[in-house]
Amino acid sequence: MSGISVIGLQWGDEAKGKLVDLLTKRSDIVVRYQGGANAGHTIVDGDTKYVVHHLPSGILNGDVKNVVSPGVVLNPGTLIEEIDAVTSQGIEIGDRLLLSERTHVVFPWHVAEDIAWNEEIKGEKNIGTTLRGIGPCYRDKVGRTSAIQLGDLYREDFQAKVDSICQLKKVLLSGFKCEVDPALLDPKKIFADYSAFASRLKPYVGDSTDFLLDSVEANQRILFEGAQGSLLDLDHGTYPFVTSSNSSGVGISAGSGIPSKWIDQVIGVAKCYSTRVGGGPFPTELTCETADHIRKLGNEYGTTTGRPRRCGWFDAVAVRYTSRLSGISGLAMMMLDVLSELDEIKICTAYELNGKTIRSFPSHADDLAKVKPIYETLPGWKSDVTSIQNFDELPDAAKNYVKTISEYVNIPIEVVSVGPDRKQTIPVGELLRNL
Ligand code: GDP
Numbered sequence: 001m002s003g004i005s006v007i008g009l010q011w012g013d014e015a016k017g018k019l020v021d022l023l024t025k026r027s028d029i030v031v032r033y034q035g036g037a038n039a040g041h042t043i044v045d046g047d048t049k050y051v052v053h054h055l056p057s058g059i060l061n062g063d064v065k066n067v068v069s070p071g072v073v074l075n076p077g078t079l080i081e082e083i084d085a086v087t088s089q090g091i092e093i094g095d096r097l098l099l100s101e102r103t104h105v106v107f108p109w110h111v112a113e114d115i116a117w118n119e120e121i122k123g124e125k126n127i128g129t130t131l132r133g134i135g136p137c138y139r140d141k142v143g144r145t146s147a148i149q150l151g152d153l154y155r156e157d158f159q160a161k162v163d164s165i166c167q168l169k170k171v172l173l174s175g176f177k178c179e180v181d182p183a184l185l186d187p188k189k190i191f192a193d194y195s196a197f198a199s200r201l202k203p204y205v206g207d208s209t210d211f212l213l214d215s216v217e218a219n220q221r222i223l224f225e226g227a228q229g230s231l232l233d234l235d236h237g238t239y240p241f242v243t244s245s246n247s248s249g250v251g252i253s254a255g256s257g258i259p260s261k262w263i264d265q266v267i268g269v270a271k272c273y274s275t276r277v278g279g280g281p282f283p284t285e286l287t288c289e290t291a292d293h294i295r296k297l298g299n300e301y302g303t304t305t306g307r308p309r310r311c312g313w314f315d316a317v318a319v320r321y322t323s324r325l326s327g328i329s330g331l332a333m334m335m336l337d338v339l340s341e342l343d344e345i346k347i348c349t350a351y352e353l354n355g356k357t358i359r360s361f362p363s364h365a366d367d368l369a370k371v372k373p374i375y376e377t378l379p380g381w382k383s384d385v386t387s388i389q390n391f392d393e394l395p396d397a398a399k400n401y402v403k404t405i406s407e408y409v410n411i412p413i414e415v416v417s418v419g420p421d422r423k424q425t426i427p428v429g430e431l432l433r434n435l
Pocket residue numbers: 008012013014015016017018039040041042043044297298299303334335336337338417418419420421
C-alpha cells in the first residue's frame with residue numbers, strides 16, 4: 001500500500017487533522033496538496049494543542065517527512081509564524097519539510113483583494129471567505145500574468161515583478177469602494193519582507209514533484225492530507241460558496257503531482273452533525289437552542305478566524321454525494337461525544353424540492369437553498385462516551401446512530417472519535433488497528 005488520503009466530506013473542520021496525525025504512524029510522508037492558510041487543523045495530545053495551517057499535520061511526528069506540493073497557495077510570513085509556533089512547542093523540523101518551488105505565493109495584495117471583495121458583496125451573496133487572500137492568489141495563478149511562484153522569489157527579476165504587479169493592483173483596487181491599507185501595496189516593503197521570508201525558507205524549498213514520484217516508486221507510504229471539505233470543492237461543491245481549489249478527493253493528483261494509480265485508499269472524515277462557516281446554503285442548519293448547544297459542546301468556532309460555526313443535523317444526502325465523489329472506502333465519524341446530552345437526534349435522509357422527494361444533491365446553490373430536509377429521528381444515548389475505547393461498549397443508541405449513518409451513506413465505518421485527544425479514538429475497521 002503506498003497512498004492513503006484523508007478527505008473532509010462536509011464544509012471543512014471535520015477533524016481531519018486529528019485523523020491525519022493518528023495515521024502518521026503508518027506513513028513515511030504527509031502531503032498537503034491544495035488550499036493554504038485558510039485551513040486550520042488541530043491536534044490535541046494531553047494538555048498540548050497544536051494548530052497548523054500550511055504545515056502538514058505529520059510535522060508532529062519526528063519520523064515523518066512533510067511536503068507542501070504545487071497545488072497549495074503559500075503565505076511565507078504565515079508559514080514562518082507556524083514553524084516558530086510548533087518549534088516553540090518542542091517540535092523539531094530539521095530536514096522534514098519540503099516546500100515545492102511551484103507553489104504560488106500569497107502576497108499582501110491578495111489579502112487586500114479578498115478584503116475588498118468581502119466589503120463589496122453584502123448580505124446573502126457574501127461568500128464569507130477567511131480573508132487569507134486564497135481566492136485572489138488562485139485567480140492570479142489561473143490568469144498567469146501576475147502570479148509569483150515560490151521559486152521566483154530566488155530569481156533576479158523578483159523585484160521587477162513585485163513593482164509591476166503592485167502598480168497593476170493599485171489600479172484594480174482603486175475601483176473598489178473600500179479604503180485599502182497602503183502597506184498592502186507598497187512594493188519596497190513587500191520586496192524587503194518577502195526577500196527576508198525567502199532566505200528563511202530557503203533550506204526547505206525544492207522540487208516536490210520529483211521527490212514524491214521517486215518516493216512512490218520506492219514504495220514509500222504517502223498520506224495525502226486534504227484541506228477544507230468536499231462541499232467546498234471549486235468544481236463540485238456548493239458554488240459559488242466554495243473555496244478556490246479542488247478540496248474533494250478529485251484534487252489529490254492535480255495538486256500533488258502523484259498519478260491516481262498510487263492512491264489506494266481514501267478515508268472520508270465527517271462530524272456526527274454538520275457545521276459550516278461562512279455564507280452559502282446549509283439545508284440542515286439549526287437556528288434554535290440545539291445549535292447553541294452543539295456549538296458550545298463542540299467548541300464550534302473557526303480554528304483560523306475564530307468565527308462561530310453554523311451548526312445543524314447530519315446530512316446523509318450531502319455526505320453520500322461527497323463520499324461517492326471522493327471515492328471514499330471508509331468513514332471516520334468524529335465528535336460523537338458532542339451529541340451525548342440530546343434526547344433525540346436527526347439525520348437528513350432525503351430532500352423535498354419543489355414538492356418532490358429527491359435523494360441526489362442539487363448542483364445549483366439556489367436549488368440547495370430551497371430544499372427542505374426530510375429527517376429520520378433517532379433516540380439519543382444521554383451518557384458520557386468520552387472514555388470509551390471499544391465500539392461494542394458504546395451505548396446501543398450511539399451504536400445505532402453511527403450504523404444508521406453508515407447505511408444511508410453506504411460506506412463502512414473505520415473510526416469513531418469521542419473527544420479531541422489522540423486517545424479518544426475508537427478503531428472500528430482495520431485502519432487504526434495495531435498502530
Ligand atoms: P480540521 O480542519 O478538519 O482539521 O478540523 P479543526 O481542527 O478545524 O476542527 C476540529 C475541532 O474538533 C478541533 O478543535 C479538534 O481538536 C476537535 N475534535 C476532534 N475530534 C473531536 C471529537 O471527537 N470530539 C470533540 N469534542 N472534539 C473533537
